[in-house]
Amino acid sequence: MGERRGQMAEQHGADPHSVAEASSERRPVKAPTGTWATVLLPIDENDDLRWEHVEEQLDHLIGAGVDGVYTGGSAAEFWTQSEAEVDRLTGFVAARCAAAGVPFQIGCAHPSPQIALDRLRRARELGPAAVQVILPDWFTVTDREAIVFLRRLADEAAPIPLVLYNPPHSKRVLTPAEHQGLCGEIPEIIGLKVGGGDDAWYEAMRPVMERVSVFVPGHHLASGHRRGAAGAYSNIACLNPRAAVAWWDSIRDGLPAAMSVEARLNAFLGEFIQPLQGEYCNAALDKLLATIGGWSPIGTRLRWPYSGVPAEHADALRAIARERLPDFTCA
Secondary structure: OHHHHHHHHOOOOOOHHHHHHHHHHHOOOOOOOEEEEEOOOOEOOOOOEOHHHHHHHHHHHHHHOOOEEEEOOHHHOHHHOOHHHHHHHHHHHHHHHHHHOOOEEEEOOOOOHHHHHHHHHHHHOOOOOEEEEOOOOOOOOOHHHHHHHHHHHHHHHOOOOEEEEEOOOOOOOOOHHHHHHHHHHOOOEEEEEEOOOOHHHHHHHHHHHOOOEEEOOHHHHHHHHHOOOOEEEOHHHHHOHHHHHHHHHHHHOOOOHHHHHHHHHHHHHHHHHHHHHHOOOHHHHHHHHHHHHOOOOOOOOOOOOOOOOOHHHHHHHHHHHHHHOHHHOOO
């Protein structure tokens, strides 16, 4: 697989006008699985995107052999992007991924449902494997409103399917029964991105996992996959995409070492990253992980008014990670 992906990665530079056609030819018929990597926003001191680092980052992700690439998630600060930036970024990702034969999903999330709908309409023309959406969250939606919203998105996106992103910080965190109800009402939903849970949660999610791909946090992928999760939109791919792919291969192959890797990852995250959650948002922590991993010059800066973890703190944690997680850090 690595050789095939390496050959595909050399085919960059696709004509954006051919993206939709190429994507429709290779769109998977099954729901997504595996380790998917987000495109983070490299930000300069003026809050502008460093497009050259976006290109370099995407080269790394494709070369690492991730199962797919996605845009517009929380880690990509989707709420800060102008519509011109969204179009430039998604068009670039779509062209590169289509040329390389790598599945891609486009995040169409926005606090405004009207803007989300417009983003979805434009994303559809790029032929992604799916579009990622969130429920409107200025006011918490009712069951009826959630169905009305998702039904409109599914109709507008057709034949592109939906992935519902329902993170733990959502205004309304859906229960397993509510996920099951929405997936029954909106069969175009092929995947869920959720925070995961304990054994009881997985047991309650079993009927859902039989219908759609359920993606859990990357650092719980080994234990989650054992209980039915299909993959992760992975924070561990932020740390090191190539190592995250190798770990997923060991998980999928059922190797005992996969669980020990998860234990090491969670020990590091629990001691050094999770304590920062009270001061920094999750997007800042994902950029911190990428800086610790050292695989791409994304940097720790976030767009105003949010704070990134200071670069010197990232340097100190990189030294610790090289001792604790040598397989997930670059020299």
